Amino acid sequence: MAIPDPTPGARAALRADLTARVTDLLSSNRVVAAGGRYTRPARRTYPHQWLWDSCFHAIVYHQLGDRALAHDELRALFRAQVSSGPDRGRLPHMTFFGGGPGEADQDPEGARAYAREVSLWGDPRASTITQPPIVAEAVLRVGDAALWRELWRPLAAYYDWWLRRRDPRGEHLYVSFHMWEIGADATPRGDAACQRLLATGRSPRQPDDASHNPTARKRADMLTARYLMHDDLRGIDGDELAERIDEAEAQRRRLRLLGHVGVDMQAYLVRNLSDLATIGEAIGEAAAAARYRAEAAAIAAAVNRDLWDEEAGFYFDRWDEPSQVIRVRTPAPFVALYAGDLVPPGRAARLLDALADPDRFWTRWPIPTVARDEPSYDPDDYWRGSTWLNVNWFTLRGLIELHRRAEVPRALELARELARRTCELVDLAGFREYYRAGGRAAADDATTAPAGFGPDGFGWSGIVLDVFRMLDEELA
Numbered sequence: 211m212a213i214p215d216p217t218p219g220a221r222a223a224l225r226a227d228l229t230a231r232v233t234d235l236l237s238s239n240r241v242v243a244a245g246g247r248y249t250r251p252a253r254r255t256y257p258h259q260w261l262w263d264s265c266f267h268a269i270v271y272h273q274l275g276d277r278a279l280a281h282d283e284l285r286a287l288f289r290a291q292v293s294s295g296p297d298r299g300r301l302p303h304m305t306f307f308g309g310g311p312g313e314a315d316q317d318p319e320g321a322r323a324y325a326r327e328v329s330l331w332g333d334p335r336a337s338t339i340t341q342p343p344i345v346a347e348a349v350l351r352v353g354d355a356a357l358w359r360e361l362w363r364p365l366a367a368y369y370d371w372w373l374r375r376r377d378p379r380g381e382h383l384y385v386s387f388h389m390w391e392i393g394a395d396a397t398p399r400g401d402a403a404c405q406r407l408l409a410t411g412r413s414p415r416q417p418d419d420a421s422h423n424p425t426a427r428k429r430a431d432m433l434t435a436r437y438l439m440h441d442d443l444r445g446i447d448g449d450e451l452a453e454r455i456d457e458a459e460a461q462r463r464r465l466r467l468l469g470h471v472g473v474d475m476q477a478y479l480v481r482n483l484s485d486l487a488t489i490g491e492a493i494g495e496a497a498a499a500a501r502y503r504a505e506a507a508a509i510a511a512a513v514n515r516d517l518w519d520e521e522a523g524f525y526f527d528r529w530d531e532p533s534q535v536i537r538v539r540t541p542a543p544f545v546a547l548y549a550g551d552l553v554p555p556g557r558a559a560r561l562l563d564a565l566a567d568p569d570r571f572w573t574r575w576p577i578p579t580v581a582r583d584e585p586s587y588d589p590d591d592y593w594r595g596s597t598w599l600n601v602n603w604f605t606l607r608g609l610i611e612l613h614r615r616a617e618v619p620r621a622l623e624l625a626r627e628l629a630r631r632t633c634e635l636v637d638l639a640g641f642r643e644y645y646r647a648g649g650r651a652a653a654d655d656a657t658t659a660p661a662g663f664g665p666d667g668f669g670w671s672g673i674v675l676d677v678f679r680m681l682d683e684e685l686a
Contacts, residue, residue, distance in 0.1 A: 225682070245289040248282070253317075253667060255665040258305060259307065260341065261342075262342045268281075270675060273679065290335040301343075302338065302340065304336060309328070329416060358493050362490070366498060383517075384471070384509070387443055389468070395592070396591070399470070399527050399540060401586065414440070414441055418437060466530065473542040476510075477545050480552050483505055484549075514554065523557075523560035525543040539583075540579060545601065548608035553608075569582055570583055574658040576647065640662055641668050642665070644662070646663070648660075
């Protein structure tokens with residue numbers, strides 16, 4: 211794919227071809243499940259409905275002009291929302307496929323995966339953790355007043371759950387209690403917590419050898435640690451529900467297990483609480499909207515107070531109880547650029563320095579999920595240096611937003627080049643779960659060859675269609 215193409219007609223043909231390919235991609239992954247229809251991340255490998263994957267799918271459907279499928283994709287997310295107990299309002303990171311009428315006939319392998327997940331989670335419908343909370347921005351973008359009114363109560367209940375249950379220290383810094391909640395499952399930001407679990411010498415109750423995703427490179431020891439983390443978290447949850455421990459003790463144990471305060475997670479919340487407020491203002495929920503805007507501002511203030519390192523010119527995550535800094539450079543601060551004015555212009559300029567540095571993040575196929583000068587960097591490994599399209603998409607939106615609010619031409623220059631390389635990578639390597647980041651952009655060796663990993667036909671990589679749109683519109 212030649213990006214940009216100097217001939218308008220040829221450029222239009224490229225976009226038409228990409229649109230057709232993305233349409234086929236999502237169609238091949240779509241299923242009809244009990245209570246709705248949704249799009250699997252990938253056939254066979256990922257048969258269930260994942261929370262943030264479906265948000266990306268809905269946005270792609272909207273880009274394709276299919277409002278009905280976009281709306282149904284989001285409606286289906288609320289099928290297994292928790293309705294009672296301390297976690298009422300929570301949306302699961304995964305709603306299972308395979309147990310409903312007719313589902314096994316559509317996907318026999320998915321039905322076999324269903325039995326495994328029910329055993330793992332102890333719930334016949336869904337997992338008992340969540341994922342990055344980007345559903346409000348998806349509802350705002352693809353919806354209309356009718357959908358906003360329809361989903362307002364369950365949507366607000368989800369963010370109220372975050373505000374009620376995920377700020378146990380009262381700092382306006384929200385925590386994840388499992389690596390799978392972060393979205394970047396294997397990020398080295400979680401290595402210290404994983405090493406602590408591995409040091410116990412225990413084996414997980416239900417280990418996973420990753421054989422269902424054979425082309426993804428995953429470290430076996432860290433995969434074991436994530437299953438140990440799951441076992442311990444289920445135990446804490448069970449003790450709280452059975453009232454063997456009170457909420458304060460349960461939260462203390464969860465914080466000690468992981469208690470991850472991600473820069474990117476705070477950004478998702480700042481952006482989505484603001485977008486939820488916009489929805490509320492549009493449908494007459496002014497009081498709730500004001501509350502969500504106030505919390506978004508409080509999170510932004512806390513991020514800049516507690517997560518910025520002036521000497522390094524970078525935001526760093528925290529974890530554990532008591533809280534400690536995770537000094538690993540990842541693209542999380544670049545994602546934070548998309549959350550309105552969370553990142554002040556002076557600090558944004560220093561982040562751009564890091565992004566444009568070929569020894570850190572400006573690889574042949576940016577953006578690596580770990581900086582090249584980190585010991586954990588591997589350009590082909592799962593969330594440990596490889597490139598993921600959703601990270602690029604959030605960063606692109608952040609760079610565009612930074613220029614809009616502070617007139618930073620350099621941000622647009624980086625965005626244009628990042629968008630071009632992203633489109634080229636997908637054209638060369640296909641719709642994969644993740645991609646090789648490669649070495650220095652100027653190098654001409656095997657490390658720069660395009661490559662994709664994980665299942666072919668991965669749904670959220672269709673978001674490249676929105677990247678192409680940015681090239682034609684905001685970045686033209």
